[in-house]
Amino acid sequence: MNVENLLGRLDKVRQTGPGRWVARCPAHEDKTPSLSIRETDEGQLLIHCFTGCSASNVIAAVGLEFADLYPERPTALKNPERRPFPASDVLRALSHEIAVVAAAGEFILEGRAFSPDDHARLRLAVERIETGLQLSGGESHGR
Numbered sequence: 594m595n596v597e598n599l600l601g602r603l604d605k606v607r608q609t610g611p612g613r614w615v616a617r618c619p620a621h622e623d624k625t626p627s628l629s630i631r632e633t634d635e636g637q638l639l640i641h642c643f644t645g646c647s648a649s650n651v652i653a654a655v656g657l658e659f660a661d662l663y664p665e666r667p668t669a670l671k672n673p674e675r676r677p678f679p680a681s682d683v684l685r686a687l688s689h690e691i692a693v694v695a696a697a698g699e700f701i702l703e704g705r706a707f708s709p710d711d712h713a714r715l716r717l718a719v720e721r722i723e724t725g726l727q728l729s730g731g732e733s734h735g736r
């Protein structure tokens with residue numbers, strides 16, 4: 594999903610900077626725009642309601658899914674034959690996938706339904722984290 598798809602579902606959208614917007618929060622009675630939206634360099638959408646609605650509530654309120662927030666993107670972990678990885682690449686990829694798992698946990702804790710796409714995205718995140726752990730841990734890569 595691109596950010597326009599999300600912005601198109603929100604009211605009173607106003608751009609506040611490069612990759613940053615505010616809008617009315619769809620998850621509560623919002624008189625003044627209290628929802629901030631940020632698109633990261635990796636294409637991940639970060640959503641924050643200043644009155645405390647969770648990202649999963651906001652997403653559900655506009656009919657989107659967990660997987661819509663976390664586009665699949667090429668990462669260093671996709672090509673495990675290219676070794677060794679710079680530690681910074683592994684950490685960046687891991688932190689992205691960990692964010693996916695953390696958001697999934699939030700959805701599950703709130704009892705929201707997971708679509709097949711959501712399941713696939715979560716499984717991909719788990720696989721990438723496992724790969725990252727292997728790359729950063731115990732195994733020596735021919736040294």
Ligand SMILES: [Zn+2]
Binds near residue numbers: 620621644645646
């Ligand atoms: Zn809200």
